[in-house]
Amino acid sequence: MFGTDGNNWIFLVILGVFFVVMIVMTIIPQRKQKKQYQSMMDSLAEGDKVMTTSGIIGKIVSINKDTDRVTLDIGTDEAPVLIMVVKGAIRNKL
DSSP states (O other), X not given: OOSSHHHXXXXXXXXXXXXXXXXXXXXXXXXXXXXXXXXXXXXXXXXXXXXXXXXXXXXXXXXXXXXXEEEEEOSOSSSOOEEEEEGGGEEEEO
């Protein structure tokens, strides 16, 4: 293919190193992001303002740890509107 066996081995080593680097560059950021998300989920408390994966913004009224459900107030102080969502539907804390 490239002439001598020495060149083939060098090419395969470079290709292998490239694949290892690409795998490492994708796995490490994913683990870091997952760790940050888990930390945010563990720190959720009543009164926190959150956004769901569907874009709904509300304040946490209660958290049911048994069913992993969160009650959000998406209304105003004068006219509260309560909805219940699965805790996993919370994207981030605002």
